[in-house]
Amino acid sequence: MSQPPPSPRRDNPLGPTAQALRVSDEEREQAVQMVQNAYAEGRIDHAELDHRVGEALNARDRSDLSGALRGLPPAPQRTATRSAGVPAPGPDTSRPAPSGSERLWALAAHWSGIFTLFLVPALIAMTKGRTSEFVRTQAWEATNFHLTFIGANIAVGMATAFTFGLAGLLFVPLAMVWLVLTGMGGLSAAVGNRWRYPWNVRVLGSGH
Known part of the structure; x- marks a missing residue:
């Protein structure tokens, strides 16, 4: 008897196609910033900070990145990414940095x-x-x-x-x-x- 295909992960609201997209270095750095902000706000402890930062830095696709950001609120300021997926956290870009x-x-x-x-x-x-x-x-x-x-x-x-x-x-x-x-x-x-x-x-x- 053939086995049924595995069901999609429950913590994957984006679907398998979007989650399979490879992430860029910029997205990894933005995810690290989100984790550090969560630590500064007292949402996670130091041990979890180290673990999540490691996950973000080693993330290869959006599924890995979502794991590093699980349970964290989205960043208040977002920058657009090239494809739909995890919001890219970052600093307020409403005012460009002076030259x-x-x-x-x-x-x-x-x-x-x-x-x-x-x-x-x-x-x-x-x-x-x-x-x-x-x-x-x-x-x-x-x-x-x-x-x-x-x-x-x-x-x-x-x-x-x-x-x-x-x-x-x-x-x-x-x-x-x-x-x-x-x-x-x-x-x-x-x-x-x-x-x-x-x-x-x-x-x-x-x-x-």
């Missing part, structure tokens, strides 16, 4: 304020910022911060007149904070982060 040129202009917008205050950052925002959202937002952030610094100096100067020079002691720490934050802003923008100063009055460019 090297954009990062350099953003760095210049922050650090040029040390010598020109708000003038050069505002110029960068109105020129290079027209073609780059990243440069524009960082340049306006720097412009507003340097204007805020000017306003703070005016306030301290007025307070100095009313306190017979006592408030003038605030000029030095104010300048130090301004220099440190400006330096941090430039370095952060240089690596592609969208830096926001902790103390800033955002008036210019607020609509962008």
